[in-house]
Amino acid sequence: MEHTFKILPEEKREFILSAAARVFAKNGYYHANVAEICKQAGISNGALYKYFKNKEAVYRSIFEVMVDTLHSRLFAKHVGSDASVYEIISEIFRDLVDLARTHADFLAIYTDVGSCAMNELSPSVSRKLEEGARGFWIDLVRKGKETGEIKKHVMDEAAAYYFDNHLNLLIYSLASRHFDMRLQMYFGSDDEKIADEEKARLLMKSVKMILS
Numbered sequence: 001m002e003h004t005f006k007i008l009p010e011e012k013r014e015f016i017l018s019a020a021a022r023v024f025a026k027n028g029y030y031h032a033n034v035a036e037i038c039k040q041a042g043i044s045n046g047a048l049y050k051y052f053k054n055k056e057a058v059y060r061s062i063f064e065v066m067v068d069t070l071h072s073r074l075f076a077k078h079v080g081s082d083a084s085v086y087e088i089i090s091e092i093f094r095d096l097v098d099l100a101r102t103h104a105d106f107l108a109i110y111t112d113v114g115s116c117a118m119n120e121l122s123p124s125v126s127r128k129l130e131e132g133a134r135g136f137w138i139d140l141v142r143k144g145k146e147t148g149e150i151k152k153h154v155m156d157e158a159a160a161y162y163f164d165n166h167l168n169l170l171i172y173s174l175a176s177r178h179f180d181m182r183l184q185m186y187f188g189s190d191d192e193k194i195a196d197e198e199k200a201r202l203l204m205k206s207v208k209m210i211l212s
Helices: 010-027 034-041 045-051 055-078 085-102 104-113 122-147 156-175 177-187 196-211
Strands: none
Touching: 010 034, 010 055, 010 104, 034 045, 034 055, 055 085, 055 104, 055 122, 085 104, 085 122, 085 156, 085 196, 104 122, 104 156, 122 156, 156 177, 156 196, 177 196
16 A cells, blocks of 8 residues: 555545455456456546555455454454353354445455465465454453353363354355355255344354353
8 A cells, every 4th residue: 555545535545445345355356457446446547556556455455454344343342341252252243244234345355365266365464364363262262261151171272263163154154155055055944045143143052052
């Protein structure tokens, strides 16, 4: 991100990054192109290259915003909370369902970064997000052991990984038709589609069943 972009009015910065996020969410990183980003953002190619060094710089900037959004909407408000471990996780799952409605592009970008095609780029762009989530879950597991909500013999890292993977299952089912189909096959029926809120409830039930 160049200084010329940082000094733009906040509303214009958000508009450009939102437009770029739509393109990356729709096409994936490698099939997204600068021309379409510029068209969606209503700027010229020359203007974009004044704001960003290249397409990767645009993507990294979007990812930074996504990390901040996910952290603030899902995790930050629960740090130091007196609520029970499972109340916190349940609220995180519900908030994720709401986030999928307002920031669907972010969830699509997150699922894409986990693809094999992104192996070279993904470790550097996603590490901050994953490290932040890991720290939050580890602290939550330790709290659960102190309160008796989580079995004492469970390894902290394993339980944290279990929590985060359930969150990922929900993310993927909300963003991907393939993973939505898989969840429907295991928990639903041919006659009735599982609502997003019900997905969160089902996954929450699985979390409690194993660790409490």
